[in-house]
Amino acid sequence: MDNKTDFSSPLLPTSYGPNDAVDSQGKGPSSSSIPTTLIITTLVAVFGSYVFGSAIGYSSPTQSAIMRDLNLGVAQYSIFGSILTIGAMIGAVVSGRIADYAGRRVAMGFSQVFCILGWLAITFSKVAWWLYVGRLLVGCGIGLLSYVVPVYVAEITPKNLRGAFTAVHQLMICCGMSLTYLIGAYVNWRILATIGIIPCLVQLLSLPFIPDSPRWLAKAGRLKESDSALQRLRGKNADVYQEATEIRDHTEAFQKQTEASIIGLFQMQYLKSLTVGVGLMILQQFGGINGIVFYANSIFISSGFSESIGTIAIVAVKIPMTTIGVLLMDKSGRRPLLLVSAVGTCVGCFLAALSFVLQDLHKWKGVSPILALVGVLVYVGSYSIGMGAIPWVIMSEIFPINVKGSAGSLVTLVSWLCSWIISYAFNFLMSWSSAGTFFMFSGICGFTVLFVAKLVPETKGRTLEEIQASLNSYSSKR
Template sequence: MAESRRSYTYDPVGTGEPYRMESGQLWRQYLIGAIANIAILCTGYSMGWTAPINIKLQNNDTSQSPLDHKPSNGEIAWMGSVLNFGAIVGPFIGGFAASTIGRKWGLMSSTIPLLVGWILAAVATNMAFLYAGRIFWGIAVGMLFTISPMYCAEIATVESRGALGSFLQSFITVGFLLVYGAGPFISYHGVAYLGMAVVVLFAVSFFFMPESPTYHLLKDRTEDAAQCLMTIRGRSRQGVAEELATMKADVLASMEKKATLRDVFRGSNFKAFYISCALVFFQQFSGINAVLFYMTDIFKASGTDLDPSIATIIIGAVQLIASFITPFVVDRLGRRILLLISSCGTAIGLALLGMFFLLRHVGSPAVANMGVLPVIALVLFIVTYCWGLGPLPWAVMGELFPIEVKAAAAPPATAFCWILSFLITKFFPTISGNIGMHVGFFIFCACCVAAFFFTLFIVPETKGKSLQEIQQLLGAKNTEPEKA
């Protein structure tokens, strides 16, 4: 019977029973991407750790805290903020690791600062231990937010690259929900031991995953790249030959253009860089950290008697559900349409929150009849943020930079994100306390409106395009390797 596409038989495990598998196994790259993103789950767990732990540390029942004193509000604020110091440094460590020991072992090396952080948290007797632990977690966060999008973009086919890039936001929300759900109901040390267990789970499971084929090609190890590609695609050596040849041509072209940090600020590379930085700016200045910081106040303002711990779990579940929608639709709808929907939805949610808190600030009697409004606005904001502004800046960043520039460009762009995160986390509560919470929400709303128009006019659509085609979109002059 004639077949519509070329196929042949092979025996991948030496059983003597060859079978047809030329179409490949798409699920493999999703499984590998998911296992790689267990590390991102670890960062979500670490970042969300403060939500249940702050309550334990400041509780009058000192048996719940390992510290020798009850921390002040200022100490708690610094504990929340210092993670960003490590996250600013981490991208440069991650970029160096990705280019020297590989994407896989760069991801594996992130377990070191993660475990050091958890050990410090477990043995803590004063705030200095917790500050240090949070800084180590921040280093891991910076490393992983640099390497993980790079790894996922390099193992993905064109058709699934957006979905794998969206895994970052999905898995970080799993980490948040895990610590939100478990933290209030287990001991302080139980939270730390669970964090360690998740890190060990990642290290053991990812140990068996392949390296990025692109990294092997960069090191001129063609057969190693072929073996990795066979594992990722579920195809034979002949079945990956065409894709391998294309990847090798792209890598050879990139190796002719050795990139330094200076090259990031030239031509199409700079366009990719400023688009990436703008997207992470809009991500942070959507006010996600401020909204989550004030989540308890928002629920209280609505007049509900819901326990803050339960409210946090509910919002974590909403984040999780919304985040897992994006991987299923991003390669069908495209990046731009999701970013447009996301920036529009977050702007509306923030405008409603700003209006509610403005009315409360001026003592309007209308607030009494608007109790459900802040909750609706919060859910709208969270859901639409998770559809676009949360995951897609990282996915797009992994696509925009050419191979030779990624290791040089990703660290400063990622560090920029965490500098913004620190500024918002540390200073927004003070500013809002002095001039009113509504002002901050209106500022964030304006930034989301700006994100809408920036996406509409500047951000290119990368759906269904090869990495070389994306470079052509950005205006790269020499996207084809020179012929001999």
């Protein structure tokens, strides 16, 4: 295949026409002229995010029914809830390599095969170990998706839309989780697992009709296909010459370096990128999110509040707040949203902890359940506006193309490892001390504020190549 690109090709117009889909500064599509192909391609990608959310949300509304039908104890159900993250760690280990060697679309399709098999195993489970196998397979699938979806969306969108479009990943996770909560309140757990197959099939059947990432195609040496994909994504009248040239030059510069293994990432030039990427994932998970969303029903029961009303309240808060985060992503920037989000999660956990303290002291018995609800809702709302989406957005932005696969695998693996620790330990922590559990989460969220203020760069309005060059420059001067 010819790896050389003729930049005088008709695919790459060298001047702007009157109908070109670019903004007034030539920075890419304006919000009023976003190409239809870009919107459809992003929607196909984030169907994977919906699958991710439905898998996470499944264990909360089904807990009592599964435990009753299959005669499981708390420890056995904790294995079922947390084995999802074991599978996700397996998926995370191979996610970067599959996405780098086979392409982003193939990786998404591969993940959905795992998810479909997993949901089928859960649907027809008669004994606990079939449940575990099914949950493990779904975990493998979403481990792949959690890396490849935000990376793919970040690579196909122009810089002025990248934050909002990448944050749709988290919005669809939220929708998947919330709708699974709601549907799970009315249908049998086997039917709920069957319903989980539908979005998997939608993405799997749609993938052949969307373009692959122009940046991945350039990295693979398929430069003409890269230019063609970029033209499709920007609109047929858009001038993509400058962006295509920047992608080509940046890719060629980094391909002169050896593609780093995970061990090779621990070099000075990648130090800040790695610290920011890994640090945000650790703090995101140790702030308690998966313990809270996996076992939301049991939290409300422990606090003396109605589990059904609490679940509906979470949905009512989570979707609007996630939507606000998406809308603000490219306006306010990543850092301000992260800071507000981290402060809010700290306050939310503190209020929940305080409610359990009052419950233990047998004081304000009518107030403590309401305080627990308020604390959980403040936490979920605050998390949704920033801490949910932005670590994945930043992960997809900060690593150069020659290490993106290895770095993405490492960051995603760390995220799922921390998620497994929290999801497995949460029920035992609550048995130890409900108040102590939430005070611990509150302290970690407070530390997150300091971490963001000191280390996390602002990436709004900059191309991926500009972000990566500035971080490498920073590291090389250290």
